[in-house]
Amino acid sequence: MHPDVAVDILKKAETSLVSYRDTGFADAQTSAKEICEEMNVEAALKQKRLRTTKRQFSYEAPDEPITDALKKMEFSFFNVVVDMAIESLRERTGMMSDVAKKFSVLISFSSELEKQAKDLCNTLTSGDHSDLNYDELIVEMQSFPKQWPKQNMTKLDLVFLEEKGLKEIYPNMWVALRIAVTTPVSVVSAERSFSKL
Template identity: 60%
Template sequence: MYQAGQIREALLEVRETTADPVLDVAVDLLKKTGDSLTCYRRTGFSDAQTTAKEMCEEMNVESVLKQKRLRSTKRQFGYESPDEPIDDALKKMEITFFNVVVDTALSSLDERFQHLEEVNDKFGVLINFPTTSNEELPKHCQTLSSALTHDGQPDIDGRELAAEMQNVPHLPSKKMTNMELLTFLHEKKLTEMYPNLWVALRISATLPVTVAAAERSFSKLKLVKTYMRASMGQERLSGLSIISINHVVSKQLSYDDVIDHFASRKARRVRLRSTRGCSHVLLLSAHQNESSRSGNRSSGPGDGANN
């Protein structure tokens, strides 16, 4: 679309404006961004087309967008008739590409920042109270008080907040942000005279602007276990896990002694003691035991009858 330069300038402007963003400023920028995208959807394609033609003339490139051959698909009787094909290549690009991209951006903007706008509506009375009527002001203040209640304990009193807003001294501007109003009360030493307004403004100024969500968490140890279970048993895997966890202790061990101890535990001999106190050493051969067991299994009832 050859709009990279304009997009970059817009992003730089937003970054400079929101160097230290607060909730009300961020929501106002979001509304302006949505309006800008809506306007861009109506006129953006024609503007981009004009820019593309100028670039093609400078680069001596053909600016005609060729239309692909329309495919005809065979349909059975009773099927719904297909949509009328678009013969113009530019019109098809506008409908199938440009409008889809802009509509996706608009829907994503509304979906991701919907909760942020709901929070801003509750705190909007802190900005609009100079122009709000005396009949509507207590209702909005009570709504804010209910939102700032935890375990039955409200952080502010709605009726007192409405009374404080009605008695606020003359402000430098009727359209001040929460941070500007908070700074005004601090500089004029009015924090003790308007405690509920002071608390509400402090909460509003510290609300997070971002709506980023955490990615799906995973355990590296679980991935290692899943990978190694295919080639080893649970007992060996648990032993390796213990060695890895206690790596400081394992590095201080003598591997020769560990190997000798392991070899002695795995030796095919058992020491037996008789009741008379005489010790005998009985060597058991695993091969002989296995061969005798396999012989017993192979001999069935038919073999015993023949013998």
Template identity: 55%
Template sequence: MNVDTVLKQKRLRTKKCHFSCECADEPVSDALKRMETTFFNVVVDTAISSLNERFKTLGKVNEKFKVLLGFTDMSDKDIVDHCQTLSNTLTHDGHSDIDGRELAMELQSVPDLPSKRITTMDFLTFLHEKKRTEVFPNLWVALRICATLPVTVSAAERSFSKLKLIKIYLRSTMAQERLRGLAIISVNHAVSRELSYDDVIDEFASRKSRRVKL
């Protein structure tokens, strides 16, 4: 990058210290050592503390939702206890999103999964492809909540950064409905590639076509 690796030495500034004040730390004369203590160590400490806090929070979430993916290795009593805990977690103002007992019964009657190490999205896709969403309503709701919880991961942040690529200067007068549609297409680009452009064009033309009265 054509950047000089040698740091310039700066003159150390001295501050007048009164008798009642505490003694100041010994100044660092080496520029590289000063950069290490004032910049590098600060960045590393901040990154480590942020990662520890995030993993601690995700660990608590994983402890409450682990029954959805680890029920195959649990006993029936453990499944009931974890499902009841998850039901209490998803309760607000006396209304719960799921029923703990029904969720336990659904997990005990789930068909054989394609793999033991299955992710939440794979589990949702499996239920959708097998058309079992109405058979396992509590499991379907719990899996969708679990899949949408980690909103602070980089995937969600990259999806939100799509806004500056869509809402450009030439599209400043774009309406909210069109902006939402373009954002969904941009975020779910893997699904949008499988769409048929001819069918989309025909549907758009049928909606915009003007009927002329003869």
């Protein structure tokens, strides 16, 4: 999967979760009642008796405790879990957007070609070693056939350089494309050891 495709999917998942936050608890409650009816179990949560504690006088009154068990479950559990999932997706979408933006120069040669190519070269630099030569990359992109890249083209489509035997003519683009198509879209630390290679 490409980072730009992953960003699109993550945005759709975030939108879905935001709408689920509004209606999901009621839907889950309805499903739970149906399951309870099938199992001949009473569909009710047990009400816990609230403990009262002696309080000293203070300027701020304490929040009113939620006495309804369903409301308490919705506010203290359901909404918290869904909000954490939404925030996690937003964070992941932001990181993937940055990666997709850095590699976007490979499929859309815009007017800011030099600046975007420099950003890509800086991204693929570690210490004194760089995977790309900036000056050669600019020359390669400027001499790239005008019919490429096409509309709605992905980085994987550009791997045609291998098929056409053009990777020796465009070595820096070839290196950047290989890195782009093998960059894992997952940011979970446990999965980082599994690359697309």
